[in-house]
Amino acid sequence: MLYVELTTQLRRLRSLILLAALAVIPVLAGATEASKAGGRGGPATYSALNFAEGGLDVMVPLLFGLVVSVFGAILGGADREWGTLRYRYVQPVSRGRLMTGKWWALVTCSALAVATFVAVALLTGIMFFGWHPYHVTGSSDLSAAAATWAILGAAGYVTVCLLSMGSIALALGLLLPRSVEALGITVAFLIGSAALDNVSAVHDIIVILPVHYWLRWTQLFGGDASQLIPGLVAQAAGIAIALAAGYLLLARRDPAA
Amino acid sequence: MTGTVAVTAHGLTKSYGHRRAIERVTFEVERGQICGLLGPNGAGKTTTMRVLVGLSRPDDGTAQLLGEPSRLAAGILTRVGVAIDGPAFVPHLSGRRNLELAWRAAGHTWPPPALEESLQLAGLGEALGAKKVKSYSMGMRQRLMLAQALMSGPEVLILDEPANGLDPGEVRTLREHLRRLAERGAAILISSHVLAEIELLATHVVVMNAGAVVTAGRLEDLLGTGTYEFEVDDVAQAGKALRAVAGVRSVTAHGQRLSVTAPGCSVKELNHVLVSAGVGVGAVRATRSLEEAFLGLVGQDDAVR
Numbered sequence: 001m002l003y004v005e006l007t008t009q010l011r012r013l014r015s016l017i018l019l020a021a022l023a024v025i026p027v028l029a030g031a032t033e034a035s036k037a038g039g040r041g042g043p044a045t046y047s048a049l050n051f052a053e054g055g056l057d058v059m060v061p062l063l064f065g066l067v068v069s070v071f072g073a074i075l076g077g078a079d080r081e082w083g084t085l086r087y088r089y090v091q092p093v094s095r096g097r098l099m100t101g102k103w104w105a106l107v108t109c110s111a112l113a114v115a116t117f118v119a120v121a122l123l124t125g126i127m128f129f130g131w132h133p134y135h136v137t138g139s140s141d142l143s144a145a146a147a148t149w150a151i152l153g154a155a156g157y158v159t160v161c162l163l164s165m166g167s168i169a170l171a172l173g174l175l176l177p178r179s180v181e182a183l184g185i186t187v188a189f190l191i192g193s194a195a196l197d198n199v200s201a202v203h204d205i206i207v208i209l210p211v212h213y214w215l216r217w218t219q220l221f222g223g224d225a226s227q228l229i230p231g232l233v234a235q236a237a238g239i240a241i242a243l244a245a246g247y248l249l250l251a252r253r254d255p256a257a
Numbered sequence: 258m259t260g261t262v263a264v265t266a267h268g269l270t271k272s273y274g275h276r277r278a279i280e281r282v283t284f285e286v287e288r289g290q291i292c293g294l295l296g297p298n299g300a301g302k303t304t305t306m307r308v309l310v311g312l313s314r315p316d317d318g319t320a321q322l323l324g325e326p327s328r329l330a331a332g333i334l335t336r337v338g339v340a341i342d343g344p345a346f347v348p349h350l351s352g353r354r355n356l357e358l359a360w361r362a363a364g365h366t367w368p369p370p371a372l373e374e375s376l377q378l379a380g381l382g383e384a385l386g387a388k389k390v391k392s393y394s395m396g397m398r399q400r401l402m403l404a405q406a407l408m409s410g411p412e413v414l415i416l417d418e419p420a421n422g423l424d425p426g427e428v429r430t431l432r433e434h435l436r437r438l439a440e441r442g443a444a445i446l447i448s449s450h451v452l453a454e455i456e457l458l459a460t461h462v463v464v465m466n467a468g469a470v471v472t473a474g475r476l477e478d479l480l481g482t483g484t485y486e487f488e489v490d491d492v493a494q495a496g497k498a499l500r501a502v503a504g505v506r507s508v509t510a511h512g513q514r515l516s517v518t519a520p521g522c523s524v525k526e527l528n529h530v531l532v533s534a535g536v537g538v539g540a541v542r543a544t545r546s547l548e549e550a551f552l553g554l555v556g557q558d559d560a561v562r
Contacts, residue, residue, distance in 0.1 A: 001362060003358075003361055004358045004361055004362045007350075007354070007358060008347050008350070008358065011349060011350060011354075012349055013349070078347075082345055082346065082347055082348060083342075083343075083345030084345045084346065084347065086312055086341060086342060086345070087339075087345055087359060087405070088362055089311065089312060089329055089330050090310050090311070090312070090330075090334050090337070090339040090341070091334070091335075091359055091360075091362050091363040092311075092329075092330040092331060092332065092334035092335065092363060093330055093362050093363060094329075094330040095329070095330070255311075255312045255313070255329055256307050256312040256313060256341075256342060
């Protein structure tokens, strides 16, 4: 089912546009920074690694969250919108396989989105700013090798974080009549969570929201990497709850729809 | 290959809320048979088909395909071709890609065994691989749906209104294809509003009305036994006289002709009733079309005044 879901989703024009946009953003940003008068415009321009890290900082949580929400909502709602669900069941594909296929397609799309951005950001950074150690303001630089591993680790962590939001979009896609409604609610939740994350008065609430932990990947660049563990646990819990809800919604949905 | 039961509906009952969609629906389709499932709108045909392929769970009764219980995504469905509730495809992919995904979704290796044969039936030509399904006409989608149902070389076919959107030539091609499949031992259950098509194709029929089976059996039995056509000079008087006869199940009028369903009554007996009632009988025929039989059974024809 993974092949089926991926072929279905990645051959959609909107998916290709999203991935292309993720590739274009670092190119435009790199070109803009490099063209600034007086040479290096900021910490992101010290090396390709700084540029890629800076790019991740800009993309998380909202822009990546938006992209993965689109994938999740479409994966959840497409069968109903096209009426193909009944034909999946008579092929026959069980609910479990259907849900597993959608989940792994979401994992692949999320990883592809992050990987596309990071790869293009690194290549753009190399082209405009060169391959140097990662510069840390007010501290000693990280070696290029250590920073590369940190970038890869950050990309992995961000992908896991995005999956929690993608899973919510997937479940809402299975619940609501149209994918666009699922997307709208997920994005509203994403923006609301990100806004609340800065309000200390609601600390007890925000610690259970997935977005609260999303920026902890920065600890991989010379900080306390153990702080990522609560983040991973929170994302895993969010993913498990969203997927369980998604399966229940699929089980309640009219198979003939 | 005939004689083996491939489709079994036994006491199927299904309600949606307070509305009973089907009630104690029972019939069988054997290998080699083409069984027409007939009924007016709302008779319960599609609900019956949904239950048979596991898309709907019956409140009571059992459905079996090839001797195995039918339920949602049951493994036995790999040997069944289904077209139900109209065509549905991924719109931004080509027809060929849709067929491939449908086949691979069940974990099979592409291509399916009867692909070429089913594509010949579909007759989509270059559009199959070159055009996205969203640009297909209704007829093209219908043919693609049939190709999807047939590409596995199924032992059982369950087709809901398969001739919708097809032109007469395509309907004829489909009819010949289904006949060949039945001759090879496939069991085919087909619903249609086009009674003339079913009359040309089916070996057996199940007639449903208001959620229940009205009659089920061989087509020739339905058309030939206990059904008569009288040409009379006084339709109203003839209808009144015939309805008073025990064993007469329906009397329908078409101008000066009366179609009478009366299993167990002889034509001589009915003719005697008419003559005794003072009705002049111009001609008598002990046969009828499927349409007449169907309308007589479901009570939708002109009422005899």
